Amino acid sequence: MRKELEAKLIARLRDDVVCVEKTDARTIFVDVKRAGIREAAKIIHGAGARYLCSVGYDNIARDGTLGMIHTFALDDCNQFVCCRTTAPVGDPVIESITPDLPSAGWSEREVTDLLGLRFAGHPKPKKLVLADDWPDGIYPLRKDVPHDLVPKGAEDVAYELDEAPPGTKIVPVGPFHPSLHEPEHFAVYVDGETIKGCDYRGFMTHRGIEKLCQTQVSYNEVPFIAERICGICGSVHATAFSQAVESAAGLVIPRRAEFIRTLMLEIERIHSNLLWLGVAGHLIGFDTVFMQAWRVREQIMWLCERLTGNRKTYGMILVGGVRRDITPEIAEDIRNVVNKIEEELMVIHRAIEKDTSIHKRTKGVGTITREQALDWSLVGPVARARGIDIDARRDHPYAAYDEVKFEVPVLDSCDVWATLVIRVIETFEAIKIIRQCLDKMPGGEIFVEMKDKIPALRHAITVVEAPRGESVHYVITGEENRPERWRVRAPTFPNLQAVPLMLLDEQFADFPIVMGSIDPCFSCTDRVAVVDLQTGKSSSISKAELDAMSRKQQQRA
Amino acid sequence: MNPTPNLFVGIAQVVANLVLFLALAPLFDGIVRRVMARVQSRKGPPLAQSFYDVLKLLGKENIDSTGILPFRLAPLVAFASMLCVIAILPVAGHATALTPYADTISLVYLLTLGGVAVLLGAFASKNIYALIGASREMTTMIMVEPILFMILLLGVLKTGSLDLTAVIYGTPSAEFGWPGIVMIVVSLFALQAFVARQPFDMAEAEQELLGGPFIEYSGPNYALFKYYMMLKQMFYAYLPIAMFVPLLKSGYFVLDLLLQVVLTALVFLLIGLLSATHPRYRIDQAIRYFATLFVIALAAIGAAVIF
Numbered sequence: 063m064r065k066e067l068e069a070k071l072i073a074r075l076r077d078d079v080v081c082v083e084k085t086d087a088r089t090i091f092v093d094v095k096r097a098g099i100r101e102a103a104k105i106i107h108g109a110g111a112r113y114l115c116s117v118g119y120d121n122i123a124r125d126g127t128l129g130m131i132h133t134f135a136l137d138d139c140n141q142f143v144c145c146r147t148t149a150p151v152g153d154p155v156i157e158s159i160t161p162d163l164p165s166a167g168w169s170e171r172e173v174t175d176l177l178g179l180r181f182a183g184h185p186k187p188k189k190l191v192l193a194d195d196w197p198d199g200i201y202p203l204r205k206d207v208p209h210d211l212v213p214k215g216a217e218d219v220a221y222e223l224d225e226a227p228p229g230t231k232i233v234p235v236g237p238f239h240p241s242l243h244e245p246e247h248f249a250v251y252v253d254g255e256t257i258k259g260c261d262y263r264g265f266m267t268h269r270g271i272e273k274l275c276q277t278q279v280s281y282n283e284v285p286f287i288a289e290r291i292c293g294i295c296g297s298v299h300a301t302a303f304s305q306a307v308e309s310a311a312g313l314v315i316p317r318r319a320e321f322i323r324t325l326m327l328e329i330e331r332i333h334s335n336l337l338w339l340g341v342a343g344h345l346i347g348f349d350t351v352f353m354q355a356w357r358v359r360e361q362i363m364w365l366c367e368r369l370t371g372n373r374k375t376y377g378m379i380l381v382g383g384v385r386r387d388i389t390p391e392i393a394e395d396i397r398n399v400v401n402k403i404e405e406e407l408m409v410i411h412r413a414i415e416k417d418t419s420i421h422k423r424t425k426g427v428g429t430i431t432r433e434q435a436l437d438w439s440l441v442g443p444v445a446r447a448r449g450i451d452i453d454a455r456r457d458h459p460y461a462a463y464d465e466v467k468f469e470v471p472v473l474d475s476c477d478v479w480a481t482l483v484i485r486v487i488e489t490f491e492a493i494k495i496i497r498q499c500l501d502k503m504p505g506g507e508i509f510v511e512m513k514d515k516i517p518a519l520r521h522a523i524t525v526v527e528a529p530r531g532e533s534v535h536y537v538i539t540g541e542e543n544r545p546e547r548w549r550v551r552a553p554t555f556p557n558l559q560a561v562p563l564m565l566l567d568e569q570f571a572d573f574p575i576v577m578g579s580i581d582p583c584f585s586c587t588d589r590v591a592v593v594d595l596q597t598g599k600s601s602s603i604s605k606a607e608l609d610a611m612s613r614k615q616q617q618r619a
Numbered sequence: 620m621n622p623t624p625n626l627f628v629g630i631a632q633v634v635a636n637l638v639l640f641l642a643l644a645p646l647f648d649g650i651v652r653r654v655m656a657r658v659q660s661r662k663g664p665p666l667a668q669s670f671y672d673v674l675k676l677l678g679k680e681n682i683d684s685t686g687i688l689p690f691r692l693a694p695l696v697a698f699a700s701m702l703c704v705i706a707i708l709p710v711a712g713h714a715t716a717l718t719p720y721a722d723t724i725s726l727v728y729l730l731t732l733g734g735v736a737v738l739l740g741a742f743a744s745k746n747i748y749a750l751i752g753a754s755r756e757m758t759t760m761i762m763v764e765p766i767l768f769m770i771l772l773l774g775v776l777k778t779g780s781l782d783l784t785a786v787i788y789g790t791p792s793a794e795f796g797w798p799g800i801v802m803i804v805v806s807l808f809a810l811q812a813f814v815a816r817q818p819f820d821m822a823e824a825e826q827e828l829l830g831g832p833f834i835e836y837s838g839p840n841y842a843l844f845k846y847y848m849m850l851k852q853m854f855y856a857y858l859p860i861a862m863f864v865p866l867l868k869s870g871y872f873v874l875d876l877l878l879q880v881v882l883t884a885l886v887f888l889l890i891g892l893l894s895a896t897h898p899r900y901r902i903d904q905a906i907r908y909f910a911t912l913f914v915i916a917l918a919a920i921g922a923a924v925i926f
Contacts, residue, residue, distance in 0.1 A: 233747050241826045255751070255902060345826050347817055347899025353659035419818060423898050570751065571901040574826045 063141055064090050070105050078102070086309065088458070089523060092145045099147045100157040103132050103166075106143050111136050112452070113163045113439045114525070115551035117536045118173030120204045122151050128179045130156060132166070133523055133536060137457040142523050144536075149179060158184040165439040165556045176203040191265045194219045202273060209270065209277045224261040226251045233570065237266060241345055241574035244584040248577075255570045260562045264584060272548050280543045281307055281516065285379050291550060292586040293374060294334050297326045298528040299535070299550065299586075300379035305460055306537035307381050307545075310522035315510055317462070319383035321503040324462040325396075326378050327526070328492040328499070332403065333362045333374070334529035335489040338581045339410070342482060345574035346423045351414065358406045365399045368392070383509030393500050400493045411486050424479040428564040428576035431476060438560040441553050442531020443488065444580050446472045447480030454527035466498040478579040485581075488529075519546065528553050530581040552586030629716025633706045636715060640705045643880065644849040645669035647856065647887045651816070654891025669849060676842035684835045685744055693740025694836065694843035700732040701850045708854075709784040711875040712866050722781040723771050730767070730854075733847060734760045740844075741832035752831020755902050756822040762909035763812045766805060767858075769916040773802050774862060776923050787861050796926070799863065801919040805912055806859040810886070811893050812909065813855035815848070818897040819905055826899075856886040 068082040071092065078098030084090050094102045107113060111134035119129040127148035134143040149156050158181035160167045170181045171190035178201040181187065192202070195215035200207060226232055230251040237245040245266045251259040271291060275284045288303040289296035301323055308315060336359035343351025363373040369392060370376040378384050388396075414420055435448035445452055453470040455463045471487040473480040518541040525532045531553025540546030557580040564576050649666035656663025665671075683691060707721040707729075734756070741753035774786035777794060795802070812819040823831045833844055860882045866875045900908070 231747060233751070240829060252751075254754075343898070347820065347824065347826060348897065349655070350659050350895045351898075353661060357660050419897050419900070422900065422904055569901050569903065571821060571824065571827055571899075 063136065063139055067092070067106065067109060067143065070109065071102060074105055075101055085521070088141045089521075090141060090143045091521065092143060094145065094147050096147045096149050096156045099130070099132070099145070100159050100162065102145050103159040104162050106132075106134050106145055107163060109136075110138070111143050113165055114142075114534045115536075115549070115555065116159075116166055116169035116173065117547065117549040118177045118179055118203070119538060119547040120177060121148065123205060126151055128154050128177055130173065130179060131521075131536070132159060133534065135458065135525065137452050140458050142458075144521065144523060154179045155182055156180075157182050160184050163439070164437055165559055168555060168559055169551075175201075177201050178204070189221070191268050193268075194221050202270065209273050221263050223249045223263075224259070227253075227258045229253055230258045235573065241577060242582075242584070243341075246584050250565070250570065250573060252570050257565045257568050257570055257573065260565055262558070262562070264558075264587065267584075272550065275548055276540070276545055281381055281512075281545070284545070284548070285381060286377060288550070289375055289377060289379070292552070292583055294337065294583060295330060295528040295530065295533070295586065296375045297323075297330050297379055298526050298533050299552075301327060301461065302524050302526040302533050302535035302550075303537070303548070304379055304381045305524040305526070306522045306535045307516065307539070309524060310520040310537055310539045311512060311514070311516040313382060313510065313512055315383050316507040317504050318387075318506045319508045319510075320462045321499050322384045322388055322508060323379060324466065325388065325496060325499045326376060326384075327461065328495045329362060329366065329369075329396075330376075331492040331529045332400070332489050333359060333366075334581075335485045335492075336362070336403075336407070338485055338529070338578075339482070342575065342578050345578045346420070348420065351410070354410055358403055358410070361399055361403060365396065368395060380509060382512055383507070385509075387508050388500075388503070396496065397500060400496050404490065404493050407486070407489060414482070414486075421479065423572075423575065424477065424482060425475070426477050427568060427572050428478045428579050429476045430560065430564050432474070434563060435476075435560070438563070439556045440531075440560055441556055442528070442581075443481050443484040444531065444557050444560075446470070446484050448476045449474035452532075454525040454532040458525050460524065460526060462499065462502075465502060466495050468495050478575055481579045485529075515543070530554065530583060531557060533586075550586075552583060554580065554583045554587045558582060558587060626716055629714070632713060632715040633717055636705050636708060636710050637702060639710065640850055640853055641846075644846070644853040645673065647853055647884060648849045650884060650887045651891040651894065654888055655895040658892065658895035669845075673842045673845055676837075676845065677839050679838035681838040681840050687743055689739050690743035690835070691840070693736045693743065694840040694847070696739070697733045697736035697847040698843040700729045700736065701847050701854070704729045704733075704854060705850065707783060709787065710861075711872060711879055712784065712788040713872060714784045718783055721783060723775055723783060723786045724781060726783060727764070727768050727771065730851075731760070731764060733851060734764075737832050737844070740836070744832075744835035746835050748828045748830075748834050749832050752822045752824070752828045752834070755824075756832055758902060758906060759812060759815075759819065759822060759909070762906060762913065763809060766809050766909070766912055766916050767813070769920050770802055770806050770858070770862065772920055773798060773923055776920070787858075788866060795863070796923070798919040798923040798926075801915060801922075803859060803863050805916045805919065806862075807889075809909075809912055810855065810859075810890060811897075812905070814852040814890055816890060817894040818900040821899055821902050821905060824899060852890075853883070856890065857883045860886065
C-alpha cells in the first residue's frame with residue numbers, strides 16, 4: 063500500500079512530496095510541503111482511505127513552524143495514513159481540505175482556535191472550541207501559553223448564529239434542555255413544525271485536558287485523566303491512550319492484560335448501550351423503556367463496583383497493562399450477571415421489536431443516505447445503520463479482539479430505528495465476547511513495567527471502538543516523560559457534524575430522538591468530565607459516612 | 620326532564636359535586652402515577668402526591684413573566700370554566716340547581732372555554748415553546764372536541780332533548796343499539812387524547828417543549844392549571860361511564876354514585892396502563908389517528924339518525 067500511495071502522490075505532486083515512510087506494520091506517514099496538502103489529502107482519500115481527524119501541533123521552539131496532520135484509515139487492510147505538513151509561524155496559513163472532506167471542518171476550526179493556524183478556503187471559519195469572550199491572539203495549545211492562564215475576557219462579544227432561512231422561526235435548544243444531558247446550544251430553524259436548518263454552538267465546557275496532560279502530568283497518570291474525558295466510555299479513552307503510548311514506545315503488554323482490557327471494554331459497551339436504550343425511550347416519551355432498560359443496567363454497575371471498586375470510571379487501564387486481575391470468583395460473577403442481563407434484555411428486545419408505536423416514531427426518521435454518511439465520515443452504530451460496514455474492533459484489531467469471534471451488524475434502512483436495532487444486537491454480541499474472553503483468557507502477568515525512556519517525537523495513532531463509534535487518539539511523544547501532543551477525537555465529533563443534515567426537513571418533535579440517535583457524548587467532544595450524580599451527592603456527607611454507606615451497599619449487592 | 624323541585628337540595632348538590640370532583644381528581648391522578656410506576660418497576664409516589672404538588676405550588680411565588688392581563692387571567696378562566704362544568708353536571712343522574720339553566724351545548728362551550736384559556740395563556744406568554752405547544756393543543760382541540768360533541772349528540776338524538784340529565788342518563792343502554800357500541804369504542808380510543816396523556820401529550824411534550832403552553836407558569840397560577848387538567852381528566856374519564864353504564868335504579872343515590880366512582884377509578888387504571896405502554900406520537904401522526912376516529916364517530920351518528 064505504501065508503494066502504491068507513494069507512486070500516486072509523486073505522480074501528481076512531484077516535488078511537494080517530502081517523504082512517504084512506514085514506521086510500523088500499520089502506519090504510513092506522508093510528509094508534504096504545504097502547497098500540496100489539499101491535493102495530497104484528495105489523493106489519499108481517493109485511494110479508498112476514510113478520513114479520521116486532523117491534529118495540529120506546535121513546533122515553534124524547534125523550527126519555527128506549526129504542524130498539521132490529517133489522518134486517514136484504510137479499513138480493508140488495517141492501515142493508517144497520516145499526512146503531515148508544516149507552516150511557518152509567521153505565515154500560518156495552509157489550504158483547507160474541508161471543501162473536499164466536510165467532516166474535517168471542525169478539526170480545522172479547532173486547530174485555528176487552539177494553535178492559530180488558519181485554513182484558506184474554509185467554508186465556515188467561525189470559532190468552535192474557545193469561549194466567545196476569549197481574547198484574540200492567545201492560542202492555548204501553543205507551548206508558550208501556560209496551562210493555567212486566565213486572560214481577561216473580551217467585552218461585548220457574542221456568538222453570531224448562522225442566518226436563518228427566510229420564513230423560519232428560531233427555537234433555541236439548550237444550553238439547558240431536557241433532551242440534551244449536557245450544556246450545548248442548538249439554534250433550530252423551524253417553519254411551523256418542520257426543521258429547515260440548525261446551527262450548533264457547543265464546547266461550552268471545554269476543560270483543556272489535552273493541555274493539562276501535555277504540561278503537568280506524566281505518561282502513567284494520563285490514562286486516569288483520559289478516563290475522565292467521558293463518564294460513559296472512560297475505559298475506551300484510557301485504552302486508546304495507553305495503546306498509543308505503548309505503540310510509540312514499542313512496548314508489548316502481556317496477553318492476559320489484553321484480554322482484561324477487552325473484557326472491560328465490552329462491559330462498558332453493555333452499560334453504554336443499555337443507558338442509550340433507556341434515554342432513547344425517554345426521548346420519544348416512552349418512560350417505561352427508560353425505567354426498564356436502566357433497571358437492567360443497574361446490575362452491571364453493581365458488578366463493576368465489585369470488580370473495580372467503582373460503578374463507573376473503572377480505573378483499570380494502565381500504560382503497560384491493567385490494574386486488577388480477574389480471579390476465578392469474579393469471572394463466575396461476571397458470567398452470572400451477563401447471563402441475567404442477556405435474559406432480561408431479550409424480554410425488552412422482544413417487546414420493542416414488535417411495538418408499532420415505537421416503529422412510528424423511529425422508522426424513516428433521521429434518514430441520511432449512505433453516500434452522505436460516507437462524506438461526513440460517520441462512525442459507529444450511526445454509520446452501520448447507513449450500510450457502512452466499519453468496526454475498529456474487526457478492521458483494526460487491538461487488545462484481544464483478534465482472538466474473539468463476533469458479528470458486526472450492518473443495516474441499510476438509514477434511520478433511527480436501525481441505530482436502535484444495531485445497538486441492541488451489539489449488546490448481545492458484547493455478551494458473547496465477554497464469555498469468550500473468560501474462556502480463552504491465558505494466565506500470566508497483567509502488567510509490564512516500562513523500563514526504557516520513551517524516545518521523544520515519535521508519532522503514534524490508535525483507534526478504539528467505543529459504544530458510540532471509534533475513538534481516535536494521536537500521540538506525539540515528548541521529552542519530559544509526558545506527551546508533547548495528545549489529540550483525542552471522540553466518536554461524537556464526526557457524528558455531531560452530520561446531525562443538521564439528519565434533522566433537515568424532519569419534524570421538530572423528532573429533534574430529541576434524532577439527536578439522541580447518535581448517542582451524543584458532548585463531554586467527550588468537549589473533553590470534559592461528566593459528574594456522576596451518584597458520587598456528586600457525596601459532597602454533603604462526611605467521608606466516614608460515605609465509607610459506611612459504601613460498605614453497606616457492597617454487602618447488599 | 621323536570622327541573623329539580625327543591626332549591627335547597629339543588630344547591631347542596633352543586634356543592635357536593637364540586638367537593639367530589641375537587642377531592643377525587645388528584646387521587647385519580649395519583650392512581651395513574653402509581654399504575655405507571657408499577658409498570659416501570661418503580662414503587663411510585665403516594666396516592667395523594669398530586670394533592671401535595673398542588674399545595675406546594677400554591678405556596679410558591681407567582682412569576683408574571685409578561686406583565687399582561689391575559690397571562691394572569693388564563694389560569695383563572697380555565698379553572699372557573701371547569702368548575703362550571705362540574706356545577707351543571709347531573710352526577711349519577713341527579714340534576715343540580717344549575718342543571719336546568721344549562722344544556723348540552725353550554726357544556727361543550729364551557730369545556731372549550733377551558734381549552735381556549737390554556738391557548739390564551741400560552742399565546743400571552745410569548746415563549747416559542749409555548750407557541751409550538753399551543754399550536755399543537757389547538758390542532759388537537761379542533762380534532763377532538765367534535766368527537767366529544769358526537770358522543771353527546773348520540774344521547775341528544777335518542778332522547779330528542781338537549782337537557783343534560785336526559786342526554787347523559789336518559790337512554791337505557793340497550794336503546795343505544797350498535798351505534799352506541801361504536802361510540803363506546805370511539806370514546807375509549809379518544810380517551811388518551813381527551814386527558815392529554817401518552818401517546819397524545821404532544822402539546823406538553825416535556826422532552827421537546829418543556830411543558831409547552833405552561834412553560835412560563837409557576838406557583839399558584841400553575842397550580843390552577845394543574846388542578847384544571849386533573850378536573851378535566853376526571854370529567855372525561857367519568858363521561859363514558861355516565862353515558863353508557865346504566866344506573867342501578869335501586870333508589871339509593873349513594874349506591875349509584877359509589878358504583879360510578881369505582882368505575883371511573885377503573886378508567887383511570889386504563890389511562891395509566893395506556894400511558895405507560897406508549898411513546899408520544901408526533902402531531903401529524905396524531906391528526907391521522909383523530910381523523911379516523913372522527914369518521915367512525917360520524918358514521919355512528921349517521922347510523923343513529925337513519926335507523
